[in-house]
Amino acid sequence: MNRRKFIIKTNSYVIFSLSTVCAVGAAVPDTALLPFDAGSLATLRKSHAGRPFVLAFWSVYCEPCRDEMAEWDAVKRKHPSLAIELVSTDAPADRAQIDAFFAKYPPGPVQKWIFSDAFAERVRYSVDKSWRGELPKSYFFDAAHRVEVKSGRIDRAWIESWLARQASRDR
């Protein structure tokens, strides 16, 4: 009886953590990567209700993305209250490359995610119907969640100007 109960408990733990384990593989990762799917942006909009946030997509296969990592690090350290959600569009199979990439080009203390659905069109469409997967691609949501879209490598001056606009709206 006790044994049966133990098995059930263990298995319910396994099922409960399934989305995370399936998304990132069974090995203990160096960096926690949350699974990003077609429902994730709606969840983020709720959790950041009334506050601005940045949703930034990148890949280990994207060269201009490399140069953005230091920008996110610097922006996050200068503006710790700004939520930056950094999403890898890679597959879980690319996990080792992602860890190596972060070791070399650390993006700092931003929230990190990875696509958890191989049906990538479904995930992209949930964010932006006209996004064909080009990278880097960043979405800047203001406090009312009106969005400004930036394609390609982003420069620090533009991020600071967007942040200044958010600050002036607050006043």
Added chain:
Amino acid sequence: MVIRVVAVGFMLLAWACANAQHAGHEDAARVELAASAAFDAQGVLWVVSKSGGHVMLRRSADAGKSWSAAQAVNAVPEGIGAEGDARPKIALGTRSEVYVTWTQPLSKPYSGDIRFARSIDAGKTFSVPLTVHTDRQEITHRFDALTVTRDGKLFIAWIDKRDMIAAGKGANYQGAAVYFAVSDNRGASFGGDHKLADHSCECCRIAMLPRDDGSVLALWRHVFEPNVRDHALGVMHADGRVSAVRRATFDDWAVDICPHHGPSLAADAAGRLHAVWFTQGAKRAGVFYGRLRLSGDGGVDALRRVGGEAAAHADLAVSGKRVVVVWKEYDGTRSRLRAMISDNGGDTWRERDLLATAGASDQPRALTHAGRIYAFWNTQREGFTTTVIAP
């Protein structure tokens, strides 16, 4: 008992992960859809795709209704690039040769080698893979493309960063370069490495088109001053010469970006060039068809938008005056394979829905054989599909 509990847990985990797609997720770990396809002169359809460390070859004698068992091209497993525009490629020679290329990623980010294997016994056996380029730095040699000319010469082109490395970090060398190598002995060896152009985009497929005079036209995404990622055309010759390098599209997409969304190119009987490409330029954004002018200052005729705002990864094929563009387009529920058909060389068009899938899918390809045009599409749920575009 602990071991048994752990084992049961892992079994359930494996089962649950394997079935995760039924809960609205395609299992990202198992999806290897990137494939290339070509018909040979007898009408046999050949396909290469990636499975783990192997390029796998399959063939169909009935235009995709049934397939042979998969056969490994490389006996020893190695890394094979198959993300975005990267994928194994296949071309058929004029004397039953089967030529296969792929990019082997190396340990440094964005680095790779262009690998090649051939069969000269109609696919029964393959040579040990070789590296095509003589430059052996651990840098970018990626996005292989290959074609065979009418006189049987094999051209392989790729994106190469040796000139950017040589220029040094302070030089601000834009993008990469396009290099090529040619084999005139059925792939036994290659003469190269020849440079087609400096300053290509870093991560888009290269389109190649053999010409009657034995040269090969290439269309690729370029980086024009200061950072405009429109397309360029150029001619590669078997002796390594390069001619007629010019700008081909004029959308003004000024951005440092990695589109993984390269162009396609085909010619009609009159020698007119038909192309499809993707841009998010200042002048227009989306997927476009146009006829590329070879004379004068260049330019685009019969420019036309392909599909809607989610249209992606178009390819095209030409047979006589018929031009067919195929592409995929997500509609909020399914990815649809669509076609745009012209019977007058691209002046007027009609559209057709071909297929739809509710899961992950590869880029579609347009193929020709014996005057007919086919759409080839690899999807997670349906596998290889081959659809003839009815007259």
